[in-house]
Each structure stands twice: as structure tokens, then as C-alpha cells.
Amino acid sequence: MKQQYSLSHRMQGMSGNVVREILKLTQAPDIISFAGGLPSPDSFPVDELRSITAELFAQDVGFLQYGVTEGLPGLREFAARWVGDFNIQAKPENVLVLSGSQQGIDLACKALINPGDVILVEQPTYLAALQIFKTYEANVVAVAGDEAGMLPDALADAIHKYKPRLVYVIPTFQNPSGICWSLERRQALSQAAAEHDFIILEDDPYGRLRYSGAPVPAIAGVDGLRRSIYLGSFSKVIAPGLRVGYAVAPPELLQPMIIGKQGTDVHTSNLSQQIIMRYAQKGGFEQHLPRVRAQYGEKCRLMLEMLEKTFPAGSTWTKPQGGLFLWVTLDEGVSTTALLEQAIAAKVAFIPGTPFSASGGCTNCMRLNFSNASPADIEIGIERIAQVIKQSLA
Ligand SMILES: Cc1ncc(COP(=O)(O)O)c(C=O)c1O
Structure with a gap:
């Protein structure tokens, strides 16, 4: 039994x-x-990753020791520069290296969500995020959208009715729909966050996989990194098994996430971080x-x-x-x-x-x-x- x-x-x-x-x-x-x-x-990029890993083991193996929770300074620097491509002005101090960007969803909730708090999400949205929101006992409310993002009226109604603490969006090549929010909708969400005092959790694992059309700034870029947490990932641009992503946020929001991560996994694998940092330094991307x-x-x-x-x-x-x-x-x-x-x-x-x-x-x-x-x-x-x-x- x-x-x-x-x-x-x-x-x-x-x-x-x-x-x-x-x-x-x-x-x-x-x-x-x-x-x-x-x-x-x-x-x-198997051959490149194999030779970087061999190089790492042939040199100083300091990466086998514990590291700092925030992540390797060189990787934080790289991520801060890289998000500039999406109009986000960030410094290395704005970056927390994550064990996959999914960890950022969890840490943002750990830092911000009390049981019963409302999180607004797109309809449809990333189902693993829904699962995380449930474990924090949040009240998750779907907002209707179209091919350009959440509908302004539906968003305004939901904000008015539910007074959300967090709005979770995947505005660039969304999972599951593939849609990309227009600049106007991005601006409107950022404006609403300032007016109604909520935080935007912008999940962007796919932004670098654009095949046509003109690039759009990240919401965190439009927002000037005031009321947003931006999550990026190396999973879809190198390999998901390395489990490395990053959060970019104002220090006041990043700090509680760093404390949360100390309790979760101490830090992201030093070996994976070193591999990605060297790959980036060699111009791999x-x-x-x-x-x-x-x-x-x-x-x-x-x-x-x-x-x-x-x-x-x-x-x-x-x-x-x-x-x-x-x-x-x-x-x-x-x-x-x-x-x-x-x-x-x-x-x-x-x-x-x-x-x-x-x-x-x-x-x-x-x-x-x-x-x-x-x-x-x-x-x-x-x-x-x-x-x-x-x-x-x-
Ligand atoms: C929208 C979204 N967020 C987060 C993740 C998780 O990515 P990572 O491998 O960086 O944890 C995925 C993976 O499929 C995803 O689609």
C-alpha cells in the first residue's frame, strides 16, 4: 500500500x-x-565547449571551490553589457547569475509574494511559471491578449479589480504562443507599473532568436530598470544542460533574490559559469x-x-x-x-x-x-x- x-x-x-x-x-x-x-x-557548439572545458581543467582549477552567490564577476559584466542590445542600461551590480532563468521566477516569488497576492499573467502563459506561482500560494489571474500583447482594456480592468503585486510576462517570442509585444504595449505596461505600484517580471529566454522583423526594446529597457526584473537565459543560445541564466534588476529587488538564492543552491555551478564566460570572451555567440x-x-x-x-x-x-x-x-x-x-x-x-x-x-x-x-x-x-x-x- x-x-x-x-x-x-x-x-x-x-x-x-x-x-x-x-x-x-x-x-x-x-x-x-x-x-x-x-x-x-x-x-x-560541442567542439568549442569541449576545448574550453579541457583548457579550464588544464589551468587553475579554482572553479572546483565554492564561489560567490552573485556569480562570476566576468559573467556578470558580460550579461550587463549584453542586455544593452535590448536597451537595458545595466551595471554588473544589477546582475545575479542564476541556475537557469527558471530559478529567477522562483526567487522573484520568494522575494515578493505572500500567500494570496495576485500575479497577473498572459493568456496563455508558461506553464512551469504557473506551477511556481502555485507553490507560493499566489492568486494567479489571466489577462486576455492578442498578437501584440496584453489588451490594454483587459489589463486596466485586471489592475483595477485585483491590485496585483506582480505582472509576469514573456513579451518576446512568447512560450507558448510565439507572439512579440509591440513597443506601445510594452510602454503601457511599464507606465501602469509606475502608476499602480506593481513589479514586472519579464522572462526573456528567446529574445536573441529573432528570424525576421525589427528588434523591440525589452520592457526593462523601456522601464529604465525601475519596477522590473528581467530574466535572461543561456539555455536556448548555447545549451540548457549547463543551467545558467541571469536576473537583471534594481539593487533593492536583486538583494532579496540574492539572499533567497543563498538558501536555495548557494551559487550556480562555477564550471558552467566559466564555460559560458570563456565562450562569450572568445566571441562564440x-x-x-x-x-x-x-x-x-x-x-x-x-x-x-x-x-x-x-x-x-x-x-x-x-x-x-x-x-x-x-x-x-x-x-x-x-x-x-x-x-x-x-x-x-x-x-x-x-x-x-x-x-x-x-x-x-x-x-x-x-x-x-x-x-x-x-x-x-x-x-x-x-x-x-x-x-x-x-x-x-x-
Ligand atoms: C518562458 C520560459 N521561461 C523560462 C524557461 C526556463 O529556462 P532555463 O533553462 O533558463 O531555466 C523556459 C524554458 O523553456 C521558458 O520557456
């Missing part, structure tokens, strides 16, 4: 990450999976990013073309200018959760929309990842999903 343990209030009613559960189902080698959020393994952008941009175009060719009338989808995902909306009444079972039987997988919704909506939506499958598999896999949808409508 299974043992029953008495869990904390915060863990009661918590289920595992649905995407991780679905991913287990899609591991079979003959399934074409658009389910994960994985960068393509052939995008990893200047070489690597154009290659990755070309590869993913091509796959994105191919997936859009296949959707156009094969999906039934009545389906719509976002047309991302970057990132890893696009978001399909089917006829109302179609349940993508029910479709997934048939899709897996047809050897193809996606993530249904519901887990990305804080309000239980998005039942007729699905997220498709275009970075991980090969071009040939994109053609075959999209055709298979189209067949499954058409059969369900027949």
Missing part, C-alpha cells in the same frame, strides 16, 4: 508538470514530437547565433507553410518572428487534449493548450515546437496532425 504523508499546504493539490508527463509518452523513437521546448541538439537563427528560422517557415497546406479551414495560428513555438487555435468545440491520444496513435505529438491557461481555457489550442524536429519530420508530422484533426471533424 502507498504510504500517506502529510504535505505542506503549498504542495497539496499540486500535480507534476503536465508537459514533462506528455514528454515521457513521446520518447518512443518512431514518434515525431513537436511537444518539447528543446533546442535542436545539432545546434550545440557572434559565430553561433547566426547559425542557430538560420536553422530555426528555416524550420519555422517550413512549419508555417505545412500548416497552410494541410490544416483544415477554421484553424488559425500565430506567425512568430522568433523563438521556438507557434500556437494553433482549432474550431471551438475541438478538444486538443482528446486529440493528443489519437495523435500519439498516429505517431506524432504536440502539447494541448489547457495547461498553459491560468483560467482553464485554451481547450481548442495546441503548442507546436519547430526547433527540434528535422525538416523532413516537420513535413510528415504536420500532415499527420492535420489528418487526425480532419478525422475528428468528420
